[in-house]
Amino acid sequence: MSVRTAIRSRSIRLLAAVVIAVLASGLIHTPAAHASVSYGYISGASTVTDDFGDEGTLKRGGSYAYTNATALWQWILYAEGLISKSGIDCQFGPGTETATKQFQSRYGLSADGVVGLNTWKTADNRLSLTDSSYPEADVVTYTGKNGGKAVFNRAKAGESYYSFRVDPYNWAGAAYFAASRYCGGF
Template identity: 35%
Template sequence: MRRRHEHSGRIARAVAVTSATVAAAVVLAASPASAAEWGIHGAGNPLDDWWDEQIVSAKEQHHPRGNVAAMWQQILWADGYLTWADIDGDFGTKTTAASKKWQADHGLDADGLIGRNTWKKASTSNLTLGSEANTFVYWGTGGRKITFKRPNDPDYWQMQLGSEWGTLSYDLCTYDKCVGV
């Protein structure tokens, strides 16, 4: 009898674990996919949109090639850490070294991973409302600036690189400067 009770207890625990796993899977399946999975998405206050974005770095799992990598390179250019020619949408060794220097100079861990703290520092330090509707300007050093748009609320952010506008996607590099990526 004791064996059957132990066996019943194991079955009950297994059913409980399975039920919890299935319930979690149903909740995840019913939830909309995170907008951040595709690109920089914003809703509400635009000046805090970047704080919860994905990590961007040279590591393959951190979106090393795309418009968001080009965005970060343009921020580094605006702040004097990269040249205009270095902007190519590929987060390579030059971008990693410049990122570490930028992070150290801004009091952050200089790990080359562009995550929550780095995005937050960049947006709170230098991002302001633009003069046109739904535009924002990142003010770098020496008068260098980057213009961004968030066309609607909510919507994906866009950046101007040269004369082109592109949606800030993590894994697509659509600017002419990104042709080789």
């Protein structure tokens, strides 16, 4: 083995050891993946009051700003009396951002207008299992501080994704990747 090859081999081993040590020390932290985003839908299982704790971030101009996931958040804002039903348009625009700040202030959170983990967890606390007698889905109700309500279905199979009613006969899944054709018509 040549001197050059020996030095290169030793350098690579040293670099690998440094990388492993840094990762093990926690100096480099990679955020945990949001389980529901990887499923593609807002989802949950078991106890409903912990369903939203691993959801993706919703914000104006963000990756999921025009999706059914945003519409589900808007239903929560509607139940809180912070937006009108016509404001449920699947678009995280200035009105949704303002209403989100009002929600955050109402519950003692930092009012940044971004639906992150703390905001989702606060919404979790207002969920209740209304009816689990249906074989295909649980009925879950969000109750706002002033008594307003939003009703969701939580599928019982697979990743247990959430859906919301779009008309008397149809439900739309709370997807992170698409907006319903019903957006703006609730």
